[in-house]
Every structure is written in structure tokens, then in C-alpha cells.
Amino acid sequence: MTKYVLKRLLHGLVSSFVVVTIVMIMIYTMLDRNLIFAQDNVFKNYGNNEKTAYMYRKWEEYGYLDLLTYQDYLIMLQEQGELDEETRVKAASIGKKPENDSELTAEYVQKFQEYCDANGYTVVRCNAIMVSPKKYANGGAQQLFASKDYPITHRLITYITSLFNVDNIHYVDENIDIGERKITFTLHDPVYGGNTFAPAIMGNGTYHKYLLYVDKQFPFVHQNLFTLNLGKSYAVNQGIDVFDTMTKKQGSYVMQTTTFPTGLTEESADDLHTAVFSYGSRETNKVNSDRFTDDYTSVNTFKNGKSKIGYSFSIGIIAVLLMYLIGIPLGIAMARHKDKLIDKIGTLYIVFIVAVPSLAYIFLFKAIGGKLGFPTTFDIQATSKMVYVLPIVSLALKPIADTMKWLRRYMIDQMNSDYVKFARSGGLTESEIFRKHILKNAAIPIIHGVPAGILGSIVGAIITERVYVVPGAGNLLTVAINQYDNGVIVGVTLFYAILSVVSIIAGDVLISIVDPRISYTGKAR
Structure with missing residues (x-):
């Protein structure tokens, strides 16, 4: 079994990276890179040469190209000792047109051209655009x-x-200069005043101040030593990693009494355990200098809501539970009472869910729920759990129908099997045959889908979350596609692919546990 799991996991990871490669090829070679400016208001406000330069800067940010400015080239030469500061400043001033360059500037512009030609760069020079001899456009x-x-x-x-x-x-x-670079261990976390038993590992010279710490929030022990970087967002959540976008809490700030490293105590939402290094932040910001003793000043904040994955999983996992708690008993009842009233009613429900587009019946149930007094728009600040009802019901409607349909079909197929006829001839009652034989065999395909249903809850439901304005992970990919946010598209694709691989492997392992006839060892049992 272990060998099989490792082999499938390896194949799955390879498949995931193949998918990412295909997505990257589609994004960076098949889509017009100018589309990323479709909703960029900054781009719209620029004009002429400034707009061209901005386009190239953004293309570099989005991973299309490597950008080298003439100024950066001169700084590189200065760092290499090939020119001094005074010469660099003089050579940096280019003319409105090439013929207006000074002799010194022309010399270094030529060197810049030669360097770029040798390293595969294409030089872009935009001449000045003037509205009068002395006024730039x-x-x-x-x-x-x-x-x-x-x-x-x-x-x-x-x-x-x-x-x-x-x-x-x-x-x-x-x-x-940050002093001694080191890792320190303490049994008394300074965040709690140094008097509470709270183990922590802290670093100096690291990106995170706290590499491992303990607090009162599940899972109680947290670490920043190993981090997952799915890629940064440039539009959906500018400058934030995709994984952080999905896992950071949302909502209003939660204020609490906080003692900062300088000893200052005040009501604040700052989470000191998330502090990361920000060079010069104390010198440029008095608020930071009043609170922190070093440049580990950039922190996240405590908020009262869940993360995007948190909201999606909360709604999705309850919908999965309803799928099995309602779908399995009804599927069994339909199979046992084939062509009876309950079977006909169940079939009518299945046909309705299959025939009507999901968007249509979700809006239908939203309207019905609104008439019954249920909230039709999700509100993070709402104290009532009633805001969860309609999204959960709408999300559970189709899975319940699918479970009923397939379980009924599997059980009816099993009812006509030879082993069932043999069991009847052996004197077993219909209830015993259904419970011990038919249901057990018919449930195997359903059981295989349990891990997929649970893990699928993490990624959310696009349509349901959009209709009810749920701040979940479901519509993250569609929003990223609409805004041409390449980092989010690639990151979410990889995340979804890995979840799919894990769910399939978990399903295989689960049915091998339930049914001893299934073996992945290659040996007959």
C-alpha cells in the first residue's frame, strides 16, 4: 500500500506541474499581455512615454520579462568600480533625442546598447514629446x-x-547592521509580558521574528519557519501571496491589550507573532519607533471573521454532511421501493436538479428563502448563523441528488446479482440482504468520493459564493482571470491540482480499507 501511495503521489505531483506548465504557456504565450491593463486605472492616467515605461514595469512584475533601465545599468557599473559617482550622475542625463546626448552620455548609451545586444535585451528609447520647444507633453x-x-x-x-x-x-x-544574527529559544514569550509559560523560537536576521510560537488559537502551535509561496497577486490582493490571500482572516479588527517590545501598552489589533523585517521602518515611521526596538515592525492584524478558505470550508463541509445524511437514506429507500411513490418523488427531484441549470435553481431557492425570512446576502459582521443557511442548502441540492441517483443505481444493479439470489435461497431476509450485502457493495463508489467531497469544500463553490456574496475561495480564480492576475491564476491552479491528487489517492486508500477484496500490493488475497 505504501509503495502504491508514494507512486501515485509522485505521478500526481508530476501531473500537477504539467498542468501548471500548460497554464503558464496559455497565459504568457497565447494571451495578449496588454489585457492586464484593461482595469488598471493608473495606466489610464498615464500618457505618451510615461505610459510605455509603465507598461514595461508592469510586464516585469507580472513575470513576462526582465527589465533593465539605463539608470540601473550605470549603477551596476559604479558598483563594479568602472565609473565613479560624479561620472554616473553626468552620464545619466540623456537628451531629448539621441543627437542631443552629451559626448559622455553618448559613450555610455553606446556601452548600454552593446551590453544589451550581448545579453539578449532589446533596447527601447522613447524620444521626448514636446508641446513647445521648452514644454514637455x-x-x-x-x-x-x-x-x-x-x-x-x-x-x-x-x-x-x-x-x-x-x-x-x-x-x-x-x-x-542588525546586531548578532541568531536563533533564540525562550519558555516565556515576550508577547505575553515574559511571565507566562509560552515557548517560542525567535530569530534575528530572519524574515519572520517568530519562527515558532504558541497561542490560544487552534492549532495552538504555529510556525513561520517553512512557508508556501504560490505566487504574488498584482490585482486581486496586490502584493500578497496567493496562499496568504486564501488563509488570512477577514472582517473587522479585534482590539486587545497589547504590550509592544518597547514596553508601550495599548489597545491594538496588531498580531506581534506575525512580525516580519522591514528595513528602515523605525526611522521613517514614528509610530513604529514608539512600539518596536528593531525593524521587525510589519505585522498582520487580528480580525473577527474567517479566511476565504475558512468560509468556503464551513459552508462546503456542512453541505457534504447533508449530502450523505440525506442522500444515502433516500437513495436506499428509492432502491428498496423501486417504482413506488418514494422512488417516483426522488426521481422527480433528481430530474429537476439535473435538467435545470444550477444558476437558475440557486436563484429560485434564494428567492424562496428570502420570502421565508432568511438572509439572502452573506454578511461577515452578522452575529446570526442564519446567513449560512441558504448558501449551504443551495450548495447541497445537487450533491444530494447525485448521491441518491448513483446509490439507487448501484443498489439496483446489485439486487440482480447472483450472490443476492443465493442469499435469498439461503433464507436471509430482505433487510439482511440489503444491509449486509447490497448496501456494502453499492456504497464502495460512494465511499471513494468522500475525500474528494471534503477536500473540495476547501476550494469553495464559484456560483453559490457569487450569488450569496460569500467572501470565500470559490470565486478567487474567476476574479483573477477577469483581472488577468497571472500570479493568482497559476497559484490557485496548482493548489486545486494538488488537492485533486490528494483526494483521489485518499479515496483509493479508503475503499481498500472498506473492501478487503481491493488490494494495491499486486498480491492476491
Whole structure:
């Protein structure tokens, strides 16, 4: 069994990365890269050369290309000792047109061109756009930069190698003076005043201040040493990693008495355990200097709602429970009373759910629920759990029908089997035959889908969450596609693919436990 699971897991991971590769090829080669500016208001406000430069900067952020500005090239030469500060400043001033360059500037522009040609960059020079001899047009200042498109293999390798990050004391630039770089262990976490028994591992020189800590929130022991990086969002949740977007809590701030490292105590929503390094943040912000003793000042906040995955899973897992608690008994009843009233009523329900588009019956039940007094729009701040009722019911309608349909079919197929006829001839009652033989065999395909149903709850339901405005993970992918947020599209695709692989393997393991006739060892039992 272990060998089978490892083999399937390896094949599944390979398949997941193949899917990611296909998605990357579609995004970066088949879609017009200009589409990312469709809803970019900043882009719309720029004009002329400034708009062109902005386009290239955003293309670099979205992973399309590597951008090298003329200014960056000169700084590189200065760092290499090939020119001094005074020369760099003089050479940095390019003319409105190439013929307006000074002799020094022209020399270094030529070197820039030669460097770019040698390294596969394409140089872009935008001449100044003037409305009069001394006045630039809006965004018409001259620009000089070069770009090089990334090959798909580079994108894929970079993405895979940066998926997992292990924090270490060399994260902070070695040129920054932060004192002794070290990992420390304490039994009394300073966040709790240093008097409470709360083990913690902290770092200096690491990205996270707290690498491991204990608090009162499930699962009580938390770590920042190993982090998953699915890719950053540039539109849906700008600058935030996809995994963080799905797992960070939402809602209103939760204020509590907080003692900061400087000893200042006040009501704050800051979660000090999430502190990450932000160079120079104390010098540029007095609020930080009043609260923190080092540059680990960037923190998340406590909020009263769930994360996107939290809301999706809460609704989805209850819908899964309803699917089995309602669908299985009704499916059994329909099979045992074939062509009777309950079978006809169940068949009518199944036909309705299958025939009517899901969007239509969800709106229908939303209207009915609204008439009955149930909230029709999800509200994070609502104290009543009634906001969950309609989304859960709407999400459970189709799975219940599917469970009824397939269980009825499997059981009726089993009823005509030879072993059932043999059991009848042996004197077993119909109840015993159904319970001990027919149901057990017919339930195997249903059991195989249990892990998929549970894990599928994490990713949410696109239509249901949109209709009821649930702030879950279900519509994250569609929103990212609409906004051409490449990082989110790739990250969510990989997340969904891995969940699918795990659910299939878990289903295989589960049915082998339920039915001893199924073996993955290759040996007959």
C-alpha cells in the first residue's frame, strides 16, 4: 500500500506541474499581455512615454520579462568600480533625442546598447514629446531602457524552486547592521509580558521574528519557519501571496491589550507573532519607533471573521454532511421501493436538479428563502448563523441528488446479482440482504468520493459564493482571470491540482480499507 501511495503521489505531483506548465504557456504565450491593463486605472492616467515605461514595469512584475533601465545599468557599473559617482550622475542625463546626448552620455548609451545586444535585451528609447520647444507633453519625458522576455522554462523553474521557503538568519542583507544574527529559544514569550509559560523560537536576521510560537488559537502551535509561496497577486490582493490571500482572516479588527517590545501598552489589533523585517521602518515611521526596538515592525492584524478558505470550508463541509445524511437514506429507500411513490418523488427531484441549470435553481431557492425570512446576502459582521443557511442548502441540492441517483443505481444493479439470489435461497431476509450485502457493495463508489467531497469544500463553490456574496475561495480564480492576475491564476491552479491528487489517492486508500477484496500490493488475497 505504501509503495502504491508514494507512486501515485509522485505521478500526481508530476501531473500537477504539467498542468501548471500548460497554464503558464496559455497565459504568457497565447494571451495578449496588454489585457492586464484593461482595469488598471493608473495606466489610464498615464500618457505618451510615461505610459510605455509603465507598461514595461508592469510586464516585469507580472513575470513576462526582465527589465533593465539605463539608470540601473550605470549603477551596476559604479558598483563594479568602472565609473565613479560624479561620472554616473553626468552620464545619466540623456537628451531629448539621441543627437542631443552629451559626448559622455553618448559613450555610455553606446556601452548600454552593446551590453544589451550581448545579453539578449532589446533596447527601447522613447524620444521626448514636446508641446513647445521648452514644454514637455503630458508624460512625454524621454525614456531609455531594455527588456528581455523570459522563456517559459525559466518561469516554470523559478516558480517551482521558490514554492517552499525556509527562513534563516541570512535573509536580511549582510550589509545591514542588525546586531548578532541568531536563533533564540525562550519558555516565556515576550508577547505575553515574559511571565507566562509560552515557548517560542525567535530569530534575528530572519524574515519572520517568530519562527515558532504558541497561542490560544487552534492549532495552538504555529510556525513561520517553512512557508508556501504560490505566487504574488498584482490585482486581486496586490502584493500578497496567493496562499496568504486564501488563509488570512477577514472582517473587522479585534482590539486587545497589547504590550509592544518597547514596553508601550495599548489597545491594538496588531498580531506581534506575525512580525516580519522591514528595513528602515523605525526611522521613517514614528509610530513604529514608539512600539518596536528593531525593524521587525510589519505585522498582520487580528480580525473577527474567517479566511476565504475558512468560509468556503464551513459552508462546503456542512453541505457534504447533508449530502450523505440525506442522500444515502433516500437513495436506499428509492432502491428498496423501486417504482413506488418514494422512488417516483426522488426521481422527480433528481430530474429537476439535473435538467435545470444550477444558476437558475440557486436563484429560485434564494428567492424562496428570502420570502421565508432568511438572509439572502452573506454578511461577515452578522452575529446570526442564519446567513449560512441558504448558501449551504443551495450548495447541497445537487450533491444530494447525485448521491441518491448513483446509490439507487448501484443498489439496483446489485439486487440482480447472483450472490443476492443465493442469499435469498439461503433464507436471509430482505433487510439482511440489503444491509449486509447490497448496501456494502453499492456504497464502495460512494465511499471513494468522500475525500474528494471534503477536500473540495476547501476550494469553495464559484456560483453559490457569487450569488450569496460569500467572501470565500470559490470565486478567487474567476476574479483573477477577469483581472488577468497571472500570479493568482497559476497559484490557485496548482493548489486545486494538488488537492485533486490528494483526494483521489485518499479515496483509493479508503475503499481498500472498506473492501478487503481491493488490494494495491499486486498480491492476491
